[in-house]
Amino acid sequence: MTVQELAKLAKVSPATISLVLNNKKGVSDETRKRVQALIKKHNYSPPVKSRVPLKNIRFLKYKDHGMIVDGNGDFITSIMDAIETEARNFGYNMSITTADGNFEDAIATVAAESSDGIIILGTEIPPESYHLLDSIRTPFVIVDNIMQGSQHDCILMNNCETILHALSYLHGLGHREIAYARSSVRISNFDERQEAFGKYCKLLGFSCQSKHIFEVAPTLEGAYHSMQELLRQDLSLPTCLFAENDSIAIGIIKALKETGLKIPDDISIMGFDDIQYSRINNPALTTMRIPRRTIGTMAVQRLRQRMKDPRSYDVKIKVGAKLMARKSTAPPKKK
Numbered sequence: 001m002t003v004q005e006l007a008k009l010a011k012v013s014p015a016t017i018s019l020v021l022n023n024k025k026g027v028s029d030e031t032r033k034r035v036q037a038l039i040k041k042h043n044y045s046p047p048v049k050s051r052v053p054l055k056n057i058r059f060l061k062y063k064d065h066g067m068i069v070d071g072n073g074d075f076i077t078s079i080m081d082a083i084e085t086e087a088r089n090f091g092y093n094m095s096i097t098t099a100d101g102n103f104e105d106a107i108a109t110v111a112a113e114s115s116d117g118i119i120i121l122g123t124e125i126p127p128e129s130y131h132l133l134d135s136i137r138t139p140f141v142i143v144d145n146i147m148q149g150s151q152h153d154c155i156l157m158n159n160c161e162t163i164l165h166a167l168s169y170l171h172g173l174g175h176r177e178i179a180y181a182r183s184s185v186r187i188s189n190f191d192e193r194q195e196a197f198g199k200y201c202k203l204l205g206f207s208c209q210s211k212h213i214f215e216v217a218p219t220l221e222g223a224y225h226s227m228q229e230l231l232r233q234d235l236s237l238p239t240c241l242f243a244e245n246d247s248i249a250i251g252i253i254k255a256l257k258e259t260g261l262k263i264p265d266d267i268s269i270m271g272f273d274d275i276q277y278s279r280i281n282n283p284a285l286t287t288m289r290i291p292r293r294t295i296g297t298m299a300v301q302r303l304r305q306r307m308k309d310p311r312s313y314d315v316k317i318k319v320g321a322k323l324m325a326r327k328s329t330a331p332p333k334k335k
Helices: 003-010 014-021 029-041 075-089 103-112 127-135 159-173 188-204 220-231 246-258 276-280 292-308
Strands: 056-063 093-100 117-121 140-143 154-157 178-183 213-216 240-243 268-270 287-289 316-319 322-324
Touching (some): 003 029, 014 029, 056 075, 075 093, 075 117, 075 292, 093 103, 103 127, 117 292, 140 292, 154 292, 159 188, 159 240, 159 268, 159 287, 178 188, 178 246, 213 220, 213 246, 220 246, 240 246, 246 268, 246 276
Parallel strands (some): 056 093, 117 140, 154 316, 178 213, 240 268
Antiparallel strands (some): 287 322
């Protein structure tokens, strides 16, 4: 017997039958007793709903040295938050595995765990370890690394075009001489940025002398101390400086200000990422905002497609950035 048939016998609506079955208010005592009597007479029991098992997503937070993953403000945590939110929107369970320093062991760990899909933080995965991903049989997606030469799904920022937009902005302010602050610890994103920097400096007519390529630690405090050391060498500076990430830019600003230099009067400073400290720095940092929420959301959406069709072609998605012009940049002073 169906709910509809029972409702017809009791001369009530199916909704009333549901209220009685679930012992909820909204039904008179007389009607409730009549419906309960019919339920007992016809030995009615509601059908058991089949439950669709939840999909289990695993996020692998891999750190080779941790200087970029943990040392660049809220950049990585913002991506992770977006992934977790989007996974929850689709009704997925998400677990996080953190691994330090041994990528082969990290891959073995997640491969042994029961998951329907995996999202891997690729920021600090070294190129010599890319091949280890071939052993994973569960559908997976990489975030924050292009994985050059590998056929895996990747979601990351568009480093090349973002550098072009940044340099075009500085060029538009009137700068023609520029310094480049590169990280002493290299990752795929930094290599892409430096290659694009060299390419577009030539295209736009910037002069970047070798003496103006500064190698510093990639964290805020590390960049500060590195720049202090460089400044002790009676360093000459051009009219502007571009840093590979915001932590480097902010550390350099602190070191320069301690020597008496004014930002941006004496030199304009620009970063990359738009971490939380950029907005509250003094002066507020001009930078390129990377849409971390978009990266995280698209990673989950691509993983869903990969889980539905594990044999589909690999997809590499590059997300654009937005200029955040603030107080650390200005037109160069006329000599």
